[in-house]
Amino acid sequence: MEESGATMRKWEDLDTDILVQIFQTFDIFELTSGIAHVCSAWRMACCDPLLWKTLDLSALESNFIRIPLEPYVYVHCQSDKEVTRLLKIALDLSRGSIQTLIFHFNLYLSDEQLTYTAERCPLVKRIVMPAWNRIKKTGICRAINMWPHLESMTMPSIANPPYLLEEISKNCKNFSKLKIMGPFDIFFASSLVLYIPKLKVLSLRCSVIFKDALITILDKLQDLEVLNISHCILIEACPSPLLKRVVKEIDPFIMDKANRLREFLVCMNDSCVMCQRARSDEGLMRWYKYEKGLWKSDEARSLAL
Amino acid sequence: MSSSSSSSSSPPCPKKMITLKSSDGETFEIEEIAALQSKTLENMIDENCASTPIPLPNVKGKILAKVVEFCTKHAEAGADAETLRAWDAEFVGVEHAIVFDYILAANFLEIPTLLDLACESVAEMIKGKTPDEIRKFFNINNAFSPEEEEDVRRQNQWAFE
Numbered sequence: 001m002e003e004s005g006a007t008m009r010k011w012e013d014l015d016t017d018i019l020v021q022i023f024q025t026f027d028i029f030e031l032t033s034g035i036a037h038v039c040s041a042w043r044m045a046c047c048d049p050l051l052w053k054t055l056d057l058s059a060l061e062s063n064f065i066r067i068p069l070e071p072y073v074y075v076h077c078q079s080d081k082e083v084t085r086l087l088k089i090a091l092d093l094s095r096g097s098i099q100t101l102i103f104h105f106n107l108y109l110s111d112e113q114l115t116y117t118a119e120r121c122p123l124v125k126r127i128v129m130p131a132w133n134r135i136k137k138t139g140i141c142r143a144i145n146m147w148p149h150l151e152s153m154t155m156p157s158i159a160n161p162p163y164l165l166e167e168i169s170k171n172c173k174n175f176s177k178l179k180i181m182g183p184f185d186i187f188f189a190s191s192l193v194l195y196i197p198k199l200k201v202l203s204l205r206c207s208v209i210f211k212d213a214l215i216t217i218l219d220k221l222q223d224l225e226v227l228n229i230s231h232c233i234l235i236e237a238c239p240s241p242l243l244k245r246v247v248k249e250i251d252p253f254i255m256d257k258a259n260r261l262r263e264f265l266v267c268m269n270d271s272c273v274m275c276q277r278a279r280s281d282e283g284l285m286r287w288y289k290y291e292k293g294l295w296k297s298d299e300a301r302s303l304a305l
Numbered sequence: 306m307s308s309s310s311s312s313s314s315s316p317p318c319p320k321k322m323i324t325l326k327s328s329d330g331e332t333f334e335i336e337e338i339a340a341l342q343s344k345t346l347e348n349m350i351d352e353n354c355a356s357t358p359i360p361l362p363n364v365k366g367k368i369l370a371k372v373v374e375f376c377t378k379h380a381e382a383g384a385d386a387e388t389l390r391a392w393d394a395e396f397v398g399v400e401h402a403i404v405f406d407y408i409l410a411a412n413f414l415e416i417p418t419l420l421d422l423a424c425e426s427v428a429e430m431i432k433g434k435t436p437d438e439i440r441k442f443f444n445i446n447n448a449f450s451p452e453e454e455e456d457v458r459r460q461n462q463w464a465f466e
Contacts, residue, residue, distance in 0.1 A: 037443050
């Protein structure tokens with residue numbers, strides 16, 4: 001019996017499980033590049049929930065330029081279209097199975113793209129979205145409204161947190177983990193205490209933190225288990241003539257309060273590369289300067305990627 | 306590898322041979338320890354069904370020979386990971402029709418290492434090809450229902466509806 005050619009093998013009749021196993025090694029670009037368009041059986045395998053627990057778009061960045069006015073970025077039209085196309089195909093194949101959404105810090109989703117995505121991921125438990133430049137308050141609230149199962153969010157720092165945190169407190173009963181990639185002040189801290197008092201894990205790594213904000217969360221977030229302030233610049237307001245000064249080490253007063261935490265992750269070390277970088281970037285990490293994927297790390301394991 | 310709970314079980318004797326019989330009547334000998342790579346065979350050995358040649362009606366002789374070769378190689382003690390990887394790469398560096406047969410055999414015999422290897426190699430064959438190229442390569446008939454055709458057409462639109 002000769003085995004020439006593929007005429008004797010029915011690739012479209014392979015067990016769905018086997019097809020799914022083959023497709024499991026594909027990244028999002030490969031998954032959406034057309035294997036779902038090969039034949040009916042392959043399309044069915046492409047829709048298997050096993051392939052869609054996580055939608056990881058962290059290899060996708062917008063083609064953009066910085067501009068001096070809000071929203072401070074301008075995304076080229078073609079780039080937007082490509083993101084839209086990818087989202088459409090992926091969300092269509094995912095059939096609502098997605099539980100984790102990951103976006104790159106240079107992927108500037110529009111309000112429309114976010115809404116479109118949120119509508120098609122009702123089971124989302126975790127969202128990593130560091131760039132909100134083009135997203136309006138109504139947009140993010142609309143999305144939060146569609147994610148009742150949300151537990152974990154990675155976000156940029158925002159000037160006016162209450163509206164967001166209130167929306168989360170109303171809609172996301174299981175919300176417990178937050179990572180903020182940017183400055184953390186007393187306003188943010190108080191808002192957290194007011195709206196997300198049951199927060200369990202908080203990461204503020206590589207940013208600017210104000211000392212009064214830190215003390216507030218240590219005092220008032222009673223359910224907090226893990227706090228990560230590694231490589232942060234800790235700032236204390238002082239009486240004049242200096243308006244504020246950088247705190248060089250965690251004093252015993254703070255360490256004492258942090259004792260009740262399961263994990264208090266700190267790194268304030270002049271010889272630490274990350275600490276040096278945070279200092280030179282003045283607390284607003286320019287992740288694009290550093291190793292690819294570095295932004296994904298977190299000493300708090302549940303917030304790492 | 307096998308955790309048999311029967312009181313008469315003993316650790317696999319390295320030189321004990323099992324005989325397998327392919328769908329086209331060929332017989333092959335395989336060391337018991339190598340045969341344990343297959344969960345299907347492991348179960349049969351555990352239940353002491355392995356004294357007579359085991360018939361494998363789903364596997365042709367030509368493929369069974371290669372499967373025996375694979376299991377024997379992977380049961381070898383002291384093989385370093387890199388050499389094994391290189392050997393594996395050569396093993397699946399064959400016509401995709403043969404890899405297809407490996408997949409079916411590995412699935413039937415429940416040999417995870419071989420299934421993983423074969424699936425990975427198919428994945429590599431697929432990557433980078435357009436749907437048309439994939440269909441030609443694997444000789445797949447593009448039979449979509451009208452609804453599915455509509456889905457595909459919709460997805461290629463640039464703008465939101």
